[in-house]
Structures are given as structure tokens and as C-alpha cells.
Amino acid sequence: MNKKKPLEIRDKTIFDGIIVKYILKFIFKIWFKLTGWKAIESGHQGAGITIAAPHTSNWDVVYAMGAAILLDIKIYFSIKESWCRIPVIGRLMMWMGAIPITRKAGSQGQIGKITRFVDKHKQDRIFFLFTAEGTRGKVEKWKTGFYHLAEGTDLPIFLAKVDFRTKESGVFHTYHLTGNKEDDIRSIQESYKKVRAKFPELQYPEYTGPMPELSDMEARILRTVYSAKGVATRLEIAAKLKAQQLSTAMLEFLVEKGVLEKTGSDNAEPEYKLTFAGKGCLLHLYPALNQEPAAS
Numbered sequence: 603m604n605k606k607k608p609l610e611i612r613d614k615t616i617f618d619g620i621i622v623k624y625i626l627k628f629i630f631k632i633w634f635k636l637t638g639w640k641a642i643e644s645g646h647q648g649a650g651i652t653i654a655a656p657h658t659s660n661w662d663v664v665y666a667m668g669a670a671i672l673l674d675i676k677i678y679f680s681i682k683e684s685w686c687r688i689p690v691i692g693r694l695m696m697w698m699g700a701i702p703i704t705r706k707a708g709s710q711g712q713i714g715k716i717t718r719f720v721d722k723h724k725q726d727r728i729f730f731l732f733t734a735e736g737t738r739g740k741v742e743k744w745k746t747g748f749y750h751l752a753e754g755t756d757l758p759i760f761l762a763k764v765d766f767r768t769k770e771s772g773v774f775h776t777y778h779l780t781g782n783k784e785d786d787i788r789s790i791q792e793s794y795k796k797v798r799a800k801f802p803e804l805q806y807p808e809y810t811g812p813m814p815e816l817s818d819m820e821a822r823i824l825r826t827v828y829s830a831k832g833v834a835t836r837l838e839i840a841a842k843l844k845a846q847q848l849s850t851a852m853l854e855f856l857v858e859k860g861v862l863e864k865t866g867s868d869n870a871e872p873e874y875k876l877t878f879a880g881k882g883c884l885l886h887l888y889p890a891l892n893q894e895p896a897a898s
Contacts, residue, residue: 609686609702611719616698617676630668641669642772644889649720650760650776651752652677652729655794656805658738662764669771670729679731701730713754720755729760729773741806746787752779761790761885767798767812775885792882813886814859820852821887824861824880828891833865833875856880 616622634640654666670677676699683702686692696702701715716730730751734744752759759777763770775793780786791807798812799805816824826842827834840848853874856862861880866872876884884891 606687608704609683609696611678611701611715612696612699613722615676615678615696617671623671626671630671634668634672637769639665639668639769639771641672642770642774643673644773644775646758646760646773646776646889647727648725649723649728649730650758651748651755652731652760652762652773653734653748653790654731654762654764655734656763656797656799656802656809657733657735658802658804659800660738661800665764665771666731666762673772674727676726676728677731678728713751716751717755720757729762730757731762735806738804740804744787744791744806746783749779749783749787759790761793763794763797764799765797766800775888776890777885778890788878789881789885792878793885795879795882796886813883814861816859816861816883816887820856823848823853823856824876824884825888825891827862827874827876828881828884833873835871835873837871839874 616626654662667677669675678699678701680701680703681695683704686695686700686702703715720728732745732748732751734746734748735741736745748759751757759779760773761775761777762773765771777786777790794805795807795810796813798809802809822843823839826839830838830842834842836848836850836853839853840846853862853864857864857874861877861883862874863877864872864874
């Protein structure tokens with residue numbers, strides 16, 4: 603028996619059809635207005651591997667799709683290839699943006715399939731969507747396949763949320779891998795502790811409440827410490843901020859908030875570094891981060 607030819611990702615989907623797209627855009631515009639939801643735009647460009655978290659309800663899909671359509675973004679999601687071969691249902695799945703995956707292909711199969719597709723659509727705004735929890739039920743850890751896909755395809759990771767506290771749906775940060783997987787994953791997870799799911803008791807990592815209130819100066823201090831490779835003295839922070847003076851009290855206040863921690867011996871000038879909670883806050887405060895000094 604001849605082997606069936608592997609299915610490739612469909613170029614044209616529900617997000618390309620003019621009539622259907624604008625009908626859906628009209629429906630979601632009214633729906634979001636009536637329910638108080640808003641689609642957030644972070645300025646991200648091109649394609650990216652997208653984390654959709656936390657995921658505890660089918661409503662997540664509705665608001666995620668609504669935001670994508672309102673912002674003119676294409677969404678693709680992975681699904682077993684066997685589903686895509688079912689008559690009618692399979693065609694519908696492919697039209698909605700399914701990425702047909704077989705277990706035999708493994709992670710390299712996914713990387714190859716997505717890479718081939720991206721090569722044809724490098725400038726398009728495309729989300730390759732993955733739920734890190736892997737299910738709507740309670741889990742104890744994330745599936746990190748999205749990270750390996752980002753490595754293999756050389757794409758950034760878009761951090762997307764459906765926040766039922768703020769009623770916001772969309773991407774809040776474009777994350778570029780640092781090469782340290784453990785650090786990257788922990789930083790990203792810390793950011794999701796501030797996003798409230800439909801059923802927060804089911805989400806992972808555990809919801810710890812909204813973002814701490816930070817002034818513009820405090821946010822700039824966090825970004826400056828980040829740009830200084832994560833550790834800096836008070837004088838170094840002040841110099842990078844081009845500030846004439848920076849009080850120790852302000853830095854100690856950020857330590858109390860849990861976003862900075864103080865290190866160093868008693869005989870040396872103390873250094874301050876970001877906690878993972880601080881890194882998570884930064885991902886919400888800025889659409890993207892680099893290792894350049896923060897602007898004054």
C-alpha cells in the first residue's frame with residue numbers, strides 16, 4: 603500500500619478570505635465592545651512561536667481568535683494529522699489554520715514543516731500557537747516543545763494572554779531566546795503568574811495576583827538592571843539612567859516588592875539584581891527587551 607503524502611500547512615485560511623474575515627471582524631468588534639474586552643497590540647512583526655496561556659477554558663480560544671482577527675494576524679495551531687484527514691472536519695480544520703502533525707515526524711518534523719512555511723511568509727504576521735499547559739485541566743508543569751521549535755526555526759516567542767481580570771487578549775511581549783533554557787522558561791512563567799485565567803484555580807503556574815504598582819522611574823530601574831546583564835550597583839544604575847542621584851531607599855523599596863534582590867558582602871557596595879518576579883514584570887512593562895542601556 604502506498605504511503606499517504608504528508609499534509610502541509612495551508613497558505614490560505616479563514617484569516618485570508620475577505621468576505622468571511624470582515625464578517626467575523628464585524629462580529630468580534632461588536633462582541634468585544636459589548637463585553638468590555640479589548641485586543642492588545644504590542645507592535646510585534648513577522649512570524650513567531652506563540653504561547654497561549656493560561657488555558658483553562660474554551661473561551662480562551664474565542665477571545666484569542668477575536669483579537670487575531672481584529673488585529674489582522676493569522677493564527678496556526680498544531681493538531682494530529684489524522685484529524686485533518688477526516689472528511690469535511692479535516693478540511694474545516696485546515697481552513698481554520700491547522701498544522702497537521704504526526705507522531706512519527708517528531709519535533710524535527712514540526713520544525714521542518716514550520717520552517718518551510720515561514721520561508722515563504724517571512725514578512726507576514728503569523729502566530730504558530732501552542733498551549734504550554736497542553737490541556738484545560740490542572741497540570742504540574744509546562745510542555746516545552748514551543749521552546750525547541752523557537753530554537754529550531756530561529757523565531758522569537760510571542761507571549762500571548764487572555765486575561766479575564768483586565769479583559770485583554772493579545773500578545774504582550776516578543777521574547778528572544780537567551781540560550782539559557784531554564785532561565786528563559788522561568789522568566790516567561792513568572793510573567794504568566796500575573797495573568798488571570800477564566801478558572802485561576804486550574805492555571806499553571808499559579809496565579810499570584812496582578813502586577814505590582816510601579817512608577818515610571820521604578821520600571822526604568824528594572825530595565826536598567828536588566829540591560830546591565832542583570833546585576834548592578836546603585837552608582838552604576840544611576841549612571842546608566844543619567845540620574846544625578848538615586849536613593850538607596852528606592853532600591854530597597856523594590857527589594858521589598860520582590861522584584862530586586864540585594865547581593866554582595868558587608869564590606870563592599872551592595873549590588874542589585876533582578877528576581878525572576880522582576881523579569882516577569884519586565885515582560886509586561888515592555889513589548890521587547892534587549893541588553894542595551896535603558897533610555898533616559
